[in-house]
Amino acid sequence: xxxxxxxxxxxxxxxxxxxxxxxxxxxxxxxxxxxxxxxxxxxxxxxxxxxxxxxxxxxxxxxxxxxxxxxxxxxxxxxxxxxxxxxxxxxxxxxxxxxxxxxxxxxxxxxxxxxxxxxxxxxxxxxxxxxxxxxxxxxxxxxxxxxxxxxxxxxxxxxxxxxxxxxxxxxxxxxxxxxxxxxxxxxxxxxxxxxxxxxxxxxxxxxxxxxxxxxxxxxxxxxxxxxxxxxxxxxxxxxxxxxxxxxxxxx
Ligand code: MN
Numbered sequence: 001x002x003x004x005x006x007x008x009x010x011x012x013x014x015x016x017x018x019x020x021x022x023x024x025x026x027x028x029x030x031x032x033x034x035x036x037x038x039x040x041x042x043x044x045x046x047x048x049x050x051x052x053x054x055x056x057x058x059x060x061x062x063x064x065x066x067x068x069x070x071x072x073x074x075x076x077x078x079x080x081x082x083x084x085x086x087x088x089x090x091x092x093x094x095x096x097x098x099x100x101x102x103x104x105x106x107x108x109x110x111x112x113x114x115x116x117x118x119x120x121x122x123x124x125x126x127x128x129x130x131x132x133x134x135x136x137x138x139x140x141x142x143x144x145x146x147x148x149x150x151x152x153x154x155x156x157x158x159x160x161x162x163x164x165x166x167x168x169x170x171x172x173x174x175x176x177x178x179x180x181x182x183x184x185x186x187x188x189x190x191x192x193x194x195x196x197x198x199x200x201x202x203x204x205x206x207x208x209x210x211x212x213x214x215x216x217x218x219x220x221x222x223x224x225x226x227x228x229x230x231x232x233x234x235x236x237x238x239x240x241x242x243x244x245x246x247x248x249x250x251x
Contacts, residue, residue: 006225021232048080085117
């Protein structure tokens, strides 16, 4: 039997929009539990980057944790989640790209960073769903990763950050590889749903769908329903962060 999922793009602390999107998808808000109970037969899947940049990163992460622990949702790790986790473990990370917003809210709420960090640490880099027909990943995926160890360097760099040539462009940005355009997909290739790369509209190409539609930058938050392939979107209430002029490297 085909499994049904609602896959949600980069949330980045936009709890209001996340809550609106869950309502629009028809999932039932349970106020006492502080979570949404999905429509019968469906599960929620987050593409990662729950934290940083937006107004309520810790509220969002605590919500996703509740949803996952209740069995209502799955979540893959994003590069921002990974960096927050390393901060929570006391590692020396550069507080940039909106991590300050997450740290500020941890302190304001008196939240337990270690508990949240442990939740993030246990998240997978990718999910293979619906008998391998669907792959959900934050950054990027390619067929060669099938034979990689789950924690190999290549697996980590593709899944968290997406591939670059290793060169830096004159403007300081990493030279990204357009893995979507280069993908050689056949009718039997899995469909890949990913976030990470902020687009204005969902990008559908070569059996992939990019669903980071720049909510935190004033765009919209997008869900893709599987297997219906329907896109469900809510607009951002406002712009919360400036679009990065420099893309994020694998720091
Ligand atoms: Mn992101």
